[in-house]
Amino acid sequence: TLAEMTAEQFQSNALDGVNVVITAGPTREAIDPVRYISNHSSGKMGFALAQAAVEAGASVTLIAGPVALVSPERVKRIDVDSAEQMHQAAMDSLANCDMFIGAAAVADYRPAQIVEQKIKKSADSMSIELVRNPDIIAAVASHPQRPFTIGFAAETQDVISYAKGKLAKKKLDLIIANDVSDSEIGFNSDNNAVTVIWNGGEKAMALASKQQLSRCLLSEIAEKYKNSRAT
Amino acid sequence: TLAEMTAEQFQSNALDGVNVVITAGPTREAIDPVRYISNHSSGKMGFALAQAAVEAGASVTLIAGPVALVSPERVKRIDVDSAEQMHQAAMDSLANCDMFIGAAAVADYRPAQIVEQKIKKSADSMSIELVRNPDIIAAVASHPQRPFTIGFAAETQDVISYAKGKLAKKKLDLIIANDVSDSEIGFNSDNNAVTVIWNGGEKAMALASKQQLSRCLLSEIAEKYKNSRAT
Numbered sequence: 001t002l003a004e005m006t007a008e009q010f011q012s013n014a015l016d017g018v019n020v021v022i023t024a025g026p027t028r029e030a031i032d033p034v035r036y037i038s039n040h041s042s043g044k045m046g047f048a049l050a051q052a053a054v055e056a057g058a059s060v061t062l063i064a065g066p067v068a069l070v071s072p073e074r075v076k077r078i079d080v081d082s083a084e085q086m087h088q089a090a091m092d093s094l095a096n097c098d099m100f101i102g103a104a105a106v107a108d109y110r111p112a113q114i115v116e117q118k119i120k121k122s123a124d125s126m127s128i129e130l131v132r133n134p135d136i137i138a139a140v141a142s143h144p145q146r147p148f149t150i151g152f153a154a155e156t157q158d159v160i161s162y163a164k165g166k167l168a169k170k171k172l173d174l175i176i177a178n179d180v181s182d183s184e185i186g187f188n189s190d191n192n193a194v195t196v197i198w199n200g201g202e203k204a205m206a207l208a209s210k211q212q213l214s215r216c217l218l219s220e221i222a223e224k225y226k227n228s229r230a231t
Numbered sequence: 232t233l234a235e236m237t238a239e240q241f242q243s244n245a246l247d248g249v250n251v252v253i254t255a256g257p258t259r260e261a262i263d264p265v266r267y268i269s270n271h272s273s274g275k276m277g278f279a280l281a282q283a284a285v286e287a288g289a290s291v292t293l294i295a296g297p298v299a300l301v302s303p304e305r306v307k308r309i310d311v312d313s314a315e316q317m318h319q320a321a322m323d324s325l326a327n328c329d330m331f332i333g334a335a336a337v338a339d340y341r342p343a344q345i346v347e348q349k350i351k352k353s354a355d356s357m358s359i360e361l362v363r364n365p366d367i368i369a370a371v372a373s374h375p376q377r378p379f380t381i382g383f384a385a386e387t388q389d390v391i392s393y394a395k396g397k398l399a400k401k402k403l404d405l406i407i408a409n410d411v412s413d414s415e416i417g418f419n420s421d422n423n424a425v426t427v428i429w430n431g432g433e434k435a436m437a438l439a440s441k442q443q444l445s446r447c448l449l450s451e452i453a454e455k456y457k458n459s460r461a462t
Contacts, residue, residue: 034385112356125361129356129358130358132354
């Protein structure tokens with residue numbers, strides 16, 4: 001099949017000598033010592049991309065939130081819990097990073113305060129005050145040592161439109177859009193279908209295993225990356 | 232050792248013919264389609280208790296929140312996500328329940344509204360309004376078809392004092408107290424050390440694997456259960 005041919009060709013050396021940093025999984029934002037806010041990201045897509053990048057010859061650093069996944073071989077894994085920790089690890093990685101893929105589902109907000117002891121329930125209702133987390137992918141794309149920067153847009157409505165807005169606003173090189181309202185694809189599924197969008201074009205990628213899709217995605221990404229370096 | 236002797240003796244038939252319902256794991260309370268509030272419960276303690284109860288001859292129903300654990304053999308497992316779903320499953324189980332062990336770390340609060348589409352970030356801060364979840368263990372203990380009811384108190388300070396208060400207030404038969412501020416024991420650990428408390432007495436159980444501890448715990452529980460039926 002075309003997908004297999006692409007994978008074969010790609011596996012060889014498409015990213016030889018390229019330093020790739022990938023974030024994956026959810027983040028957890030502590031409310032108190034036992035409670036937290038998180039999201040349904042399994043980390044499977046980011047881990048599959050890390051595997052595919054290694055196969056393509058890249059040196060891969062994988063910054064992983066709390067997930068139940070085994071690291072691909074030859075990947076340097078950095079485990080983090082919160083968005084602030086992931087932000088710090090991402091910033092630290094930029095000194096030696098040619099390409100950054102933000103596949104993590106980073107919590108946009110965290111509790112304004114982490115309570116040190118377990119909160120005792122008493123009132124019939126309460127509210128948690130939240131503050132914005134650092135925008136990791138935007139911080140990477142606007143950094144002086146800016147790598148080739150690829151983001152994800154996991155949305156439940158107007159997916160392509162939101163993704164294009166995010167591409168422009170955050171000054172990304174590429175964005176990968178997927179519709180997480182469809183349980184056949186997205187967060188906890190082993191399969192995914194996405195649209196790759198860049199400034200001036202887009203390409204839909206049909207439903208496939210996250211592993212197979214990652215190879216096709218990285219083939220596309222490697223081509224765009226080389227073009228960006230050639231100009 | 233004494234623990235092994237207890238387990239041997241216990242394994243035989245201490246709960247022959249007894250219908251035991253056990254809740255385990257955390258609950259997840261949806262904020263929107265991708266975000267949720269949860270807690271660090273691994274479900275290991277509840278699953279170990281289910282295993283030990285089966286070994287002791289009980290018919291076991293395990294109501295499990297989202298956990299990454301395989302069911303013990305011969306256990307009837309019911310998977311749930313939210314506290315409201317766990318409450319419903321627990322109430323449904325009472326028609327045929329002699330003993331109820333609430334080992335789940337049920338979320339005390341849930342978001343007042345579940346937003347149907349992924350919330351777009353915009354403001355620098357926001358707040359989530361929370362409302363109280365049903366108190367499952369209290370509902371079980373005050374039910375007309377009340378089983379022998381055992382609760383857990385996972386605390387980070389004044390553990391025994393809080394546990395005694397909970398035992399009385401919720402009209403439990405037994406409560407098992409553990410200090411989750413100690414990372415050697417508690418939520419994600421494979422080991423635990425607890426204190427069993429009843430009206431008029433308490434018994435500390437030293438650090439052991441959750442599996443071993445579960446056998447000792449069920450031996451103690453079975454004795455108290457038989458006494459309660461004899462009176």
